[in-house]
Amino acid sequence: MSSPPETIPISHLARAAYCPRQLYYARRDDDHAPPPEVDAVRELAFEYDALRTAADRRLRERSLAVSPATYRSNLAALAERDDYGRLVDPALRNVVLYGRDCHGVAHKVLESAGDDQDAPPPTPTVVSPGDPPPRGVWEPQRVRAVAVAKALAWERGREIPRALVEYPSHGVVRTVRLTTRNKSAYRRTLWTVRSMQGVPSRIRDEAKCDACDYRTACGTKTRSLKTMLGLG
16 A cells, blocks of 8 residues: 655645745755744734734834834724634644645634534634735735645644635735635645656746746846745
């Protein structure tokens, strides 16, 4: 009997969803650690309550992507969510999950008090250091969110119908439901990673190439160093 396939790091799935060729170079260079500034942004996701009433001066000292006024407004809207209390005081933080196909970190796991199977299912979150799109989430974070939900479902032995993606430098949180479309995107990416042999073909997306740290190794001319989608 053949052994089951090795589980894939969730961070690899996110890279492959952005560009399989980027994942190839990251693997080649053993470059998987996020840059130091990512930690400063992710810390914000655990300080929403304090930041809601912080003075402009204090907010300007933090790694915000918007003005203090906009940030407070976004956090005020965030506080209207039913799960806000669990967002600011999650049951678990930075927990490593091991699923059937993938493993990686859920930055938060939100759950109701008690461990009754009749209680609402827990909700994992992915904290992104980048900027949110106008609606929804970027494809790499969509795949990552589905991956952490599936890994948590495997560990808990129950269905996890959704995950959250937090953009703490904006004070914005988006929901990713495990719809057929989203699960299909996850499965396609999982297949891509498992079937990679050699250097994948270049994608034809100038904006992604401009934002990629491997643009020179890939041989693609670029204009910008900004990481558009906030992988890490």
